[in-house]
Amino acid sequence: MKASKRHKHTEIGIDPKENLYFDCTAVNTRYFIERLIARFYQHLITSAPYKGTKKTPKIAVIGGYTADTTNRYLLLATASAVALVGQKLPSRSALLLDLIMSQAVRRRVPVVLNSFDSPYLRRTTAPSILARLATHPSIDLLYTADTPHFSPLFDVGMETQHRLLCYDATTFSLGDAETDPAETVNELLGRSDRLVGGRDSLGSFLPSLPEQARELFRVLVM
Numbered sequence: 001m002k003a004s005k006r007h008k009h010t011e012i013g014i015d016p017k018e019n020l021y022f023d024c025t026a027v028n029t030r031y032f033i034e035r036l037i038a039r040f041y042q043h044l045i046t047s048a049p050y051k052g053t054k055k056t057p058k059i060a061v062i063g064g065y066t067a068d069t070t071n072r073y074l075l076l077a078t079a080s081a082v083a084l085v086g087q088k089l090p091s092r093s094a095l096l097l098d099l100i101m102s103q104a105v106r107r108r109v110p111v112v113l114n115s116f117d118s119p120y121l122r123r124t125t126a127p128s129i130l131a132r133l134a135t136h137p138s139i140d141l142l143y144t145a146d147t148p149h150f151s152p153l154f155d156v157g158m159e160t161q162h163r164l165l166c167y168d169a170t171t172f173s174l175g176d177a178e179t180d181p182a183e184t185v186n187e188l189l190g191r192s193d194r195l196v197g198g199r200d201s202l203g204s205f206l207p208s209l210p211e212q213a214r215e216l217f218r219v220l221v222m
Contacts (some may be wrong), residue, residue, distance in 0.1 A: 012103060029197070033114055033144065037061060040110055045107065052206055058083065064115040065146070070123050074113070081109050097129060105138035116143040116148035131158040 037059055044050060044057035062074055075096045079089060082103050090096045110134065115128070131154070134141050141162070154162065184214035 002122075033061070033112065036142075037110075037112060042107060043109075046162055052060050058109070060109070060111045062111070062113045064121050065120040067120055069118070069120055071129055072096070074129065077089060078139070080110050081123065082139075093129070094134060098134060101132065101136055106135075107138065109136075109138050110138055110140045112142045114144050117145045117147050117153060122153065122210055127153045127158060131161040134162045 041057055041059060044059075049055065052056055058081045060077040062077050063069060071093045075093055076089070078095065079100055082100055082105055084099065086105070090099060113130070115121075116130070121127075130141060130143075133139050154164075
């Protein structure tokens with residue numbers, strides 16, 4: 001994560017000229033990210049321009065491991081953190097990226113992308129979009145990777161733009177905790193993210209599925 005040139009977050013040792021990449025191939029990656037974001041938030045809220053005011057920091061958190069994480073979704077999340085709220089945003093990703101890059105922001109804008117090497121983002125132009133976002137003077141990028149072969153996602157030019165600072169926290173545990181099988185089945189069926197009746201238990205979810213969908217669910221969770 002690229003820390004402010006004026007404020008160095010010494011608690012976690014962030015260099016003010018670098019972006020930060022965490023290799024967190026672990027079953028508790030989500031827990032790790034939640035704790036790290038909480039520390040970033042605490043650092044930001046006790047620093048200018050938030051300290052002593054009622055203003056609160058905005059941190060964009062994006063789950064790259066979900067199928068609906070597209071380039072536009074990534075840019076919309078970033079735009080919301082940049083405070084592009086209430087204005088009509090371009091429908092094309094290229095124009096939206098140009099709009100974000102044109103914003104003069106006087107505060108740090110952390111953007112956390114969990115599992116940036118997921119299959120869904122590998123098939124898109126997300127790496128080039130992220131490389132350009134990394135050049136914004138106020139946007140700080142933080143990635144986590146779930147595979148050891150993520151390096152080819154960035155060519156030499158993109159690596160230069162990112163100026164990545166890496167932290168290796170690799171384990172050989174499975175990353176099953178990143179996804180919810182119930183949500184996965186709902187996505188495959190084209191259903192809403194919310195479960196039937198707003199209830200999250202399997203007791204209410206499974207009976208609502210047709211027989212073939214129940215078989216698919218059993219395959220996914222085995």
